[in-house]
Amino acid sequence: MYDVAIIGAGVIGTAIARELSRYNLKIVILDKENDVSVGTSKANSGIIHAGFDPEENTLMAKLNEEGNKMFDTISEELSVPFKRNGSLVVAFDDEQLEHINKLKQRGINNGIPGLKILSKEELLKKEKSISQEAKGALFAETAGIIDPMLLTISFMENAVMNGAEYFLNFEVKSIKKEDGNYRVASQNNSVIAKYVINAAGVFADKIHDMVAEPAFKINTRRGQYFLLDKEEGKVISSTLFPCPSKIGKGILVAPTIHGNVILGPASDDIPEREDVGTTEEILNKARTGARLLIPKITTRNNIRNFSGMRAEPSTDDFIIKEAAGAPNFIDVAGIKSPGLTAAPAISLYVVSILKEKGLALNKKESFNPIVKRKFFIEMTEEEQSVLIKKNSLYGRIICRCENITEGDIVDAISRKPGATTMDGVKRRCRAGMGRCQGGFCGPKVQQIIARELNKPLEEIVLEKKLSYILTGKSK
């Protein structure tokens, strides 16, 4: 019997798990995939938004503002690289200039510090490659960039370190009330919990409908991106947005925390929830959109196209509350942008709801908020020498695009939950994330995983269960 079962190991589910692991509670995290951070959390812009976008007095506005402030501590505690690089909403005509002034006022109403309207001259001085057509911009100094996958993985690792349990490959098929508790069942397993958190991302409406009358719908919006080589990394330092429209924040150009440049998302609605393919038409839109902001940007140095899905709620705001008719079943649904930014604040908000519903929160003496992680390449030469003496695997670089050593990869596999797939390794330590996209290191990484997990090479997959790489021995 668990106190709390969390459905979904994305950034929301894992942030809640980590927050709950501060208390003497028995927690379990369930996810249908074979790893954490494989849905919306793995494919997004990686932006920590300042908080001037959401309409005043919405849950989104409140949690964006609160979440943003928490990132300095969180990134420090969890060893997740984070940088407040600032964002710019660029205006190209008088109407848009008026709009960015409105955005600034909305930001002030939302309690966002550090907002400033820049003149054309100030803007061009700040970002030299920006379009000469720009007339001005709203600068937000608290906006930042982060690795969303590493953040999710670290929330999870920290929760597990502090006693949370988890089941992967656990696709929830039914949720039944049983003696005042909930039995959450997959095809061949089930758990019983007093409280259930529905953090199922684009499937949150389906999960909700298992225990309550339908109350909302989740549509999946797909956003397509280009990720450019680090060679292009110096083209900008702030995150650039066009003026937002009704359908979203538009196509941004941003540096990533690892020094690449990201262009996108160009979006479309998709009928199938997990159809994360890319299309030429939409990718062209992303390219065109990016060129409005930075005319000279090219996708010649593209190293990856990808698309991510967003959970668009039929209500206009985040849905975070107990489901009607299902006591102690809490929906955390429709977490679209700025969901990543809001995640830590959402976790506090959910804990406060649980407390209100009677969950006893006794602080755990042994709670340790720290996740230690340092990649070889980030160390000083002295630290590197010491480490190689201690563990010679750190002396062998496997991924030469990102300079990731065999020691880093073995570490990614031996963490809890550790990587078991090629993409699992990539998300944890960036091996295969660089310009050759695993062309050189792929076979080596696969061998290391097989060796460490003591499995045949053919059984090591790219990502999902059936994404096999090899089809048998050669002649």
Add this chain to the structure above:
Amino acid sequence: MEKYDIVIIGGGPAGLGAAIEAKKQGITKVLVIERDIELGGILQQCIHNGFGLHIFNEELTGPEYAQRFIDMAREENIDILLDTIVISISKDKKIKAMNTTGVLNIEAKAIVLAMGCREKTRSSIAIPGDRPAGVFTAGAAQRYINIEGYMVGKKVIVLGAGDIGMIMARRIVLEGGEVLAVLARGSIVKGLTRNIVQCLDHYNIPLLYNHNITKITGKERVESVTVAQTDEKKEVIPGTEKVYECDTVLLSVGLIPENELSRIAGIEIDRKTSGPFVNESMETSIPGIFACGNVVHVHDVVDFVTEESRRAGANAARFVKGEKSESESMNTIVSGGITYCVPHRIRYSAMPDKLDLFMRVENKYDKATIVINNQGNELVRFKKTNLTPGEMIKQSVKKSLFEKAKGDIEITLEVGGSK
């Protein structure tokens, strides 16, 4: 800090060729740094034959060709560091490397860059669709099959008629797999003609000109690809799409010289070749740092890599001995269908009696003439037949032709019958 006369980065055919030549020229302290656990570079996975026709007058496999150089390097007592990766090099020729024994700092009088090249990926040509397993660059598939001993798929489409793509199409068939087609993305094949015959025609593998993949489908593993015809601008012709059910896509869509280290050192890079600008001695924009092989420009025949590497090794030796060539350099400027020429710069005083120019053309020409001019004077012309982008042109020129040359050397192509 360890000190060497010449440090060579990369132990493939280019690096070994340069090292052996430097040693033969009397340099005592020569070090080759190789990141793999064995020497030979990418040749070790090229188990097909066709190597060595120019250098050894016989047909060798890749590993056999490599072994000859490995044996020579051992005989010459060249120092070799395996399983060691260079992290950075500096203008003043300090090298930071590492291996399982620790971080190594090495100082060299001269450096030869021989890091080779890497394959372009799916993203470099932005193929839309899903991102399932089963999409490999041809070289990665070659490593899995020939080195690791595993098959990468059963029903395969090859995109790009580059040499590795065609060679891998044949390998898949020999291993019991099926190759539905090799798609050339234009009307010209980028690989060698002999590979079309020996790898595709002999195995009845269809070669479809002017075709491209417009979509990859498959949630976890490749399930199908959509293939369409393209027009002369390589744009898809609507309505020509056809779906091929397959489990694997191999990509042979080009190679790029690996110049991350060159950039760290501040070496000037030519956007056309993606390699360093080099002079007649294979010296880069930094005096004493030389380069050869696929790190300079992508070759199609390893024998030419060897020739180039000998030149780099000999000149690195000359540099270490303090032989200077002070004369002004002339740029080789190409036009009229020639895409590039290596070397990019020529110093008359440093020229050998005969200098090899390596060039590529952008189109197929049955008959054409390479004309070399200087300040309005024609220096020399060479009649050529059957020029194609896939086959590098090697043209040797006599030093004496350039005795009075000054400024730019203009190299152009006159297409059609000879004058």
